[in-house]
Amino acid sequence: MLNYIKAELWKVSRRPVFYILLAVLAASTALFTAMCSSGGFSYLAEAVSTTMVTGFLAAPLLVQLVDGGGAEALKNELSFGLGRGTVYWGKLSAALILGAGVCLMLVGGSLLYGWLLLPRGGEEAGKALNLVGFCLIGALPVWCGLFAMCHTLALLVRSTAAWVAGYYLTFFIGQPILVFLAMLLFNVYEATEAFSLITAILMPYSLLMPSVLEDWLTSQYQLWCWGVGLGWLAAAAGVGMLLFTRRDVR
Amino acid sequence: MANEILSARGLTKRYGHHLAVDHADLTITQGQIYGLVGRNGAGKTTIIRMVTAQTVPTEGELSLFGETGERALSRARSRTGAMVETPSFYPYLTARQNLEYYRLQRGIPGKRVVDEVLEEVDLASTGKKTFKNFSLGMKQRLGLALALMNRPDLLLLDEPINGLDPEGIVEFRNLLLRLNRERQTTILISSHILSELGNLATCYGFIDNGRMLEQITASALEEKCRACIEARVDNASQAALVLEQQLGIRDYEVLPGNVLRIYSSLDAPQRVTQALVEGGVALQGIESRGANLEDYFLAMIGGVRHA
Numbered sequence: 103m104l105n106y107i108k109a110e111l112w113k114v115s116r117r118p119v120f121y122i123l124l125a126v127l128a129a130s131t132a133l134f135t136a137m138c139s140s141g142g143f144s145y146l147a148e149a150v151s152t153t154m155v156t157g158f159l160a161a162p163l164l165v166q167l168v169d170g171g172g173a174e175a176l177k178n179e180l181s182f183g184l185g186r187g188t189v190y191w192g193k194l195s196a197a198l199i200l201g202a203g204v205c206l207m208l209v210g211g212s213l214l215y216g217w218l219l220l221p222r223g224g225e226e227a228g229k230a231l232n233l234v235g236f237c238l239i240g241a242l243p244v245w246c247g248l249f250a251m252c253h254t255l256a257l258l259v260r261s262t263a264a265w266v267a268g269y270y271l272t273f274f275i276g277q278p279i280l281v282f283l284a285m286l287l288f289n290v291y292e293a294t295e296a297f298s299l300i301t302a303i304l305m306p307y308s309l310l311m312p313s314v315l316e317d318w319l320t321s322q323y324q325l326w327c328w329g330v331g332l333g334w335l336a337a338a339a340g341v342g343m344l345l346f347t348r349r350d351v352r
Numbered sequence: 353m354a355n356e357i358l359s360a361r362g363l364t365k366r367y368g369h370h371l372a373v374d375h376a377d378l379t380i381t382q383g384q385i386y387g388l389v390g391r392n393g394a395g396k397t398t399i400i401r402m403v404t405a406q407t408v409p410t411e412g413e414l415s416l417f418g419e420t421g422e423r424a425l426s427r428a429r430s431r432t433g434a435m436v437e438t439p440s441f442y443p444y445l446t447a448r449q450n451l452e453y454y455r456l457q458r459g460i461p462g463k464r465v466v467d468e469v470l471e472e473v474d475l476a477s478t479g480k481k482t483f484k485n486f487s488l489g490m491k492q493r494l495g496l497a498l499a500l501m502n503r504p505d506l507l508l509l510d511e512p513i514n515g516l517d518p519e520g521i522v523e524f525r526n527l528l529l530r531l532n533r534e535r536q537t538t539i540l541i542s543s544h545i546l547s548e549l550g551n552l553a554t555c556y557g558f559i560d561n562g563r564m565l566e567q568i569t570a571s572a573l574e575e576k577c578r579a580c581i582e583a584r585v586d587n588a589s590q591a592a593l594v595l596e597q598q599l600g601i602r603d604y605e606v607l608p609g610n611v612l613r614i615y616s617s618l619d620a621p622q623r624v625t626q627a628l629v630e631g632g633v634a635l636q637g638i639e640s641r642g643a644n645l646e647d648y649f650l651a652m653i654g655g656v657r658h659a
Contacts (some may be wrong), residue, residue, distance in 0.1 A: 105457055105459040106457055108456055108457075109454070109457035110457075112453060113453050116444075116445055118444075119444075171442050171443050172442060175441055175442055177404070177434075177436060177440065178441075178498060179457070180406055181405060181429065181432070181508070182430055182454075182458055182502070183429030183430040183432075184426070184457075185426055348408065350406065351407070
């Protein structure tokens with residue numbers, strides 16, 4: 103498995119589009135950092151903690167860096183005796199490591215800039231860093247679930263355009279509709295805990311939205327993030343493995 | 353058997369109502385070059401795809417290097433090299449990068465192996481050209497390079513000479529013969545270019561409509577296809593006497609139904625006819641026979657079709 107992940111990451115490092123994506127993300131982060139620098143380090147760190155939702159947007163792009171162009175090459179891996187489980191989890195692990203690396207680079211770079219160059223009060227800066235850490239810990243399982251979903255779609259749907267479009271459309275249009283239907287079905291209304299739970303399960307990225315984070319920095323929030331994120335991971339991987347192990351690879 | 357490299361029993365693949373492979377039995381022993389012969393859609397590729405785990409058999413047993421069971425088969429597959437249908441690689445990587453990726457993935461030690469195998473298939477000078485810009489022949493060569501990279505004990509090749517130029521075909525044939533001779537690599541090769549298979553195979557398996565019709569060694573096939581005069585007579589024993597005493601022919605065989613196959617005097621069938629008639633044998637028919645692999649295969653599937 104380690105060899106597999108190593109090879110996947112090596113392959114990504116040979117893709118010019120990886121460096122283009124990295125440059126775009128770095129430029130966006132630099133712009134964001136510059137815009138949030140006026141209030142000092144604490145303000146910047148708090149602003150960074152609200153950007154976790156970008157992982158939801160970036161997930162298909164990062165997964166595609168690993169899975170892209172390889173649908174037809176899978177036969178080379180299976181014919182050598184690599185199990186389908188190794189292929190599925192190996193590629194997913196590589197995508198997650200890649201995502202973690204990119205996140206570390208962008209968030210770390212932004213915070214390092216602020217820490218070194220912006221004014222910071224000792225206690226206030228510590229609190230702000232704790233906030234970023236809290237948000238990152240909550241975001242991690244949600245990202246894992248979203249990456250697993252993208253990876254399953256990339257393996258099972260031949261057309262990249264179709265699955266990427268499907269992913270965004272489902273989250274932007276399909277899931278709000280599902281939430282609405284769930285509200286009607288279970289007779290729950292906004293501003294109740296049941297509504298928040300349904301929203302979190304059906305729209306996991308909503309857990310990363312600044313509006314949610316604003317007044318919910320509790321251990322229950324972490325519990326929901328880990329429950330919902332790992333739930334999505336299990337469901338996506340379960341469906342992915344089930345279909346991938348039965349599918350003919352050509 | 354100790355030297356059985358690949359064995360399939362009742363291997364079946366069903367797609368809905370269509371039986372792509374119908375209870376195929378196949379045995380390949382060490383050192384053989386096994387030619388899988390069949391028309392397009394006969395089931396050759398499906399068999400190879402089941403052996404290489406690209407498709408899951410509907411039923412049947414598979415054994416590789418004596419190993420059975422999914423986990424053991426996966427291990428055994430690491431001793432094989434395969435090229436199935438059109439070779440597929442990452443389009444944005446060069447030949448060297450593609451092979452390096454698989455070398456890392458498979459944990460093959462030593463970077464030199466990539467250069468060695470690229471030289472072996474004459475792709476060492478492709479430089480920065482990416483796979484998407486390769487010709488079909490170059491893609492075939494790269495597919496072969498990957499199949500050879502782990503020094504396999506069993507090579508599985510599906511229509512490997514498609515897209516190769518005449519020079520490439522000769523080089524490819526010589527490479528396979530060399531691997532078989534020097535490394536004792538066992539080879540399963542499917543093709544419908546029978547003349548090419550005839551230059552390589554030491555054993556044949558004939559398949560049609562998903563069913564294995566016959567497995568035969570090249571020497572047995574040669575014997576079956578040997579040129580002869582075939583005579584149908586009323587009394588085979590008397591005809592044999594005439595052949596031996598009057599013409600001095602000893603190289604013949606008597607088949608059921610009073611049929612004689614005579615393997616000498618092939619250039620003078622009229623002399624045989626005359627001697628038989630003068631010896632009081634009623635000749636019901638006589639013809640010169642002889643076949644190559646193509647004739648043999650066509651006769652076989654023709655026979656099956658009309659049965």
